[in-house]
Amino acid sequence: MGARPSVLTLNDGSPDARLAPLEALARAYRRALLRLSREGLGYGDARGDGVLREVLSSFLNQARGLSSRPEPLVITRGSQMTLLLAGKALVRPGEVVAVESPGYTPAWDAFRFVGAELCPVSVDHEGLRIDALERVLARGRVRAVYTTPHHQYPTTVSLSAARRLALLSLAAEHGFTIIEDDSDYEYYYASRPLLPMASTDELRSVVYIGSLSKLLAPGIRVGYLVANEQLLEKAVEARATVDRQGEPALERAVAELLEDGELQRHARKARRVYEGRRDHLVSRLRAHRHLREMLEFDVPSGGLALWLRAREGVDVEAWSRRAAEKGLLFVPGSAHGAERLARQGFRAGYAALEPRELDAVVTLLGKSA
Ligand SMILES: Cc1ncc(COP(=O)(O)O)c(C=O)c1O
Incomplete structure (x- = not known):
């Protein structure tokens, strides 16, 4: 042969x-597992490890201008789970979620899974088209708009500043929630990145989703949802139903790497x-x-x-x-x-x-x- x-x-x-830095992660994981095993490794908080929530929340506030607090922030097993939880918290079956098209179809699958009707909104060289979204809004109520503003998936364009403002003001006017998927925030080459939309809105109309998949590797399943308390409470209920809690040792190890600047x-x-x-x-x-x-x-x-x-x-x-x-x-x-x-x-x-x-x-x- x-x-x-x-x-x-x-x-x-x-x-x-x-x-x-997988060697460092492995060492931190070992330390965390042994420490937690002394405490019994029992069931924990469905929102995720408290230490990681604390460290992540201050990291996101400092680096990305968010106003998250450790209490309500939820750690998940990556963006895919987070999209499902956000969908479950926001959408009742039959309600409309507008999505960028072309777009990130795994997110579409998550929203369909919770019973959403999807409505495609086209994209151009400045990202999600606001005029196309306005036409959708004129036809009826939209519960949420899913967007990848930092680098639109798949076209990679950044949502322009003018469109970000327009989207936020439409959200306030029509009462929909913006689901901001910020999977690759770390990767900007030309200049500082635009801060997430969630940083300007104080979580009134935006829920913010991120994960470590692009920073470390997709096989390391740690993600997060930042949203207002009302929504987070529903997301935590859903999380506890499908997956009781995350993996405390992995979450604690990630917290250590974040705290000592390794990440x-x-x-x-x-x-x-x-x-x-x-x-x-x-x-x-x-x-x-x-x-x-x-x-x-x-x-x-x-x-x-x-x-x-x-x-x-x-x-x-x-x-x-x-x-x-x-x-x-x-x-x-x-x-x-x-x-x-x-x-x-x-x-x-x-x-x-x-x-x-x-x-x-x-x-x-x-x-x-
Ligand atoms: C738009 C978008 N969102 C989220 C993710 C990451 O998903 P996860 O955190 O579930 O690995 C990706 C990865 O390809 C992506 O392209």
């Missing part, structure tokens, strides 16, 4: 777990590495004669992926199938929505690949185009 050809994956924007140091290092990888991929794509004609893209100011738009008439799904035959896996943009914008593009996550791997990706993309 011959050697199996190796397969490269152009993921949708995962970090490089090889860079994460922040890692974020600074990872930011430099990923910016270099973004620039490497951009320069290789621009230098490739064939791909240069096939693809267009804007260089995102942060995040972990490029959104590549194929030239008119190119069948991206067929391209993805041909690439898979040559050993390169990528998900065509049609997975993120039904509109032309989705079908003509695909996400190229660069962060988890080293420069030589990115070179191989570009070669395979070119060969299968």
